[in-house]
Amino acid sequence: MHNNIYSYPLIKRIKQFEQKVEYYGNEILDLTFGYPINLHADWMEAFITNIDPKLLHTLHKKELKQSIKRYFEQLFNKKDIRLTNSASEALMVAIHSCITEKRDEVILLDCGFFTYPSLIIAGKGKPIFAQRHTDRQPDMDSIKQCFTDKTCALLITQPENPTGRIFTKEEIEQLCLLCIERKVTLIIDHSFIESSYFGLDINILTNLQYNPFLENLSWIIIGDTGKVVCLYGIKYGCLITSDNLKEPIDNWLHSILFQFNLIQMHILSQILHDPRLKDYKQDLYQKIRNNFSLLESKLDSRVGILCPQATPMVLLDISQFLIDDLSFVERLLEEEKIALIPGSYFIQGYKEESNYSGSQIRIAISRPKQVIEDTIFGINRFLSGLQSK
Numbered sequence: 001m002h003n004n005i006y007s008y009p010l011i012k013r014i015k016q017f018e019q020k021v022e023y024y025g026n027e028i029l030d031l032t033f034g035y036p037i038n039l040h041a042d043w044m045e046a047f048i049t050n051i052d053p054k055l056l057h058t059l060h061k062k063e064l065k066q067s068i069k070r071y072f073e074q075l076f077n078k079k080d081i082r083l084t085n086s087a088s089e090a091l092m093v094a095i096h097s098c099i100t101e102k103r104d105e106v107i108l109l110d111c112g113f114f115t116y117p118s119l120i121i122a123g124k125g126k127p128i129f130a131q132r133h134t135d136r137q138p139d140m141d142s143i144k145q146c147f148t149d150k151t152c153a154l155l156i157t158q159p160e161n162p163t164g165r166i167f168t169k170e171e172i173e174q175l176c177l178l179c180i181e182r183k184v185t186l187i188i189d190h191s192f193i194e195s196s197y198f199g200l201d202i203n204i205l206t207n208l209q210y211n212p213f214l215e216n217l218s219w220i221i222i223g224d225t226g227k228v229v230c231l232y233g234i235k236y237g238c239l240i241t242s243d244n245l246k247e248p249i250d251n252w253l254h255s256i257l258f259q260f261n262l263i264q265m266h267i268l269s270q271i272l273h274d275p276r277l278k279d280y281k282q283d284l285y286q287k288i289r290n291n292f293s294l295l296e297s298k299l300d301s302r303v304g305i306l307c308p309q310a311t312p313m314v315l316l317d318i319s320q321f322l323i324d325d326l327s328f329v330e331r332l333l334e335e336e337k338i339a340l341i342p343g344s345y346f347i348q349g350y351k352e353e354s355n356y357s358g359s360q361i362r363i364a365i366s367r368p369k370q371v372i373e374d375t376i377f378g379i380n381r382f383l384s385g386l387q388s389k
């Protein structure tokens with residue numbers, strides 16, 4: 001049924017690639033995901049190593065939840081936060097709450113975050129892909145044309161992964177109006193909201209200065225601490241929603257989310273409210289900007305580097321070489337022990353149009369400088385043995 005989106009040979013190859021990445025473990029340079037790795041501050045680590053075993057018996061779920069919610073409240077300027085174990089869990093609940101009938105349609109943008117289509121299909125819905133222009137800007141007319149009587153939601157990412165693009169205030173307002181007109185829920189995945197590494201403002205739905213939309217719009221926001229403060233996988237996600245969706249979302253959460261990991265919550269709540277967090281973020285931003293400069297100055301000049309507006313994700317254009325994205329990442333892993341994500345991972349609904357995914361590779365630069373330098377060295381050596389067009 002969904003063969004046009006998920007061709008089995010593609011999934012099989014990507015799965016095999018991921019299994020190899022996991023098998024190699026610490027032997028390889030893994031730049032396949034955006035969580036900052038080995039970039040956290042020593043004081044964060046101390047919250048784990050200095051944990052008092054006696055204190056563990058006094059942990060209180062309600063207070064810990066309140067403490068993490070307070071962080072999200074400040075971030076999104078909105079009360080009434082629903083916590084989730086991860087952003088993926090929040091996304092699943094958001095999507096499944098919107099799908100009320102089999103084959104209800106959720107509109108996505110071509111080449112968006114790779115889990116969205118599967119989450120929609122798992123909820124018995126149908127992903128509908130709106131096109132982008134060749135420069136990856138969303139095609140607003142194509143989004144409009146995707147709306148049908150079966151549309152239940154439009155899901156966008158702000159800022160986007162993998163394109164690193166930021167929706168402007170005007171674009172968000174336009175999408176709000178469309179969703180109000182068509183009585184469709186607007187889901188905005190703000191997982192990377194704190195990743196403004198290049199100093200640009202990232203508009204948040206709940207923060208728009210003049211916002212007549214929120215009262216009339218059915219909306220859901222996804223939040224996540226993991227993209228800036230990921231300490232050995234300790235992270236929490238959240239959902240914020242318009243009043244009309246609170247009940248269906250609570251029903252979902254109630255049936256799947258009854259156990260919270262209190263130790264994890266304890267560590268995270270201490271980090272999130274520590275006064276040193278601000279400096280940590282500034283330091284992280286600087287390191288990522290430096291890593292980007294390294295890529296620009298040292299990577300083989302035949303590779304196109306697409307600068308993100310936000311997020312630590314950089315797309316590399318390898319169309320100058322006689323190799324496709326999947327073969328590129330497979331061979332790079334075997335020959336140089338470097339793991340990157342192939343563009344084909346990010347589903348492109350309209351393959352017959354300009355096929356940008358297949359000639360791009362995504363690299364996450366939220367890594368220590370040495371890792372980025374070693375990666376650049378390895379990629380350049382690999383490229384020196386490839387034929388260019």
Ligand SMILES: Cc1ncc(COP(=O)(O)O)c(C=O)c1O
Nearest residue numbers: 086087088113157161189191226
């Ligand atoms: C845009 C976006 N949303 C959601 C997620 C899911 O986050 P998690 O794996 O922490 O649940 C990711 C993960 O990278 C992401 O990039």
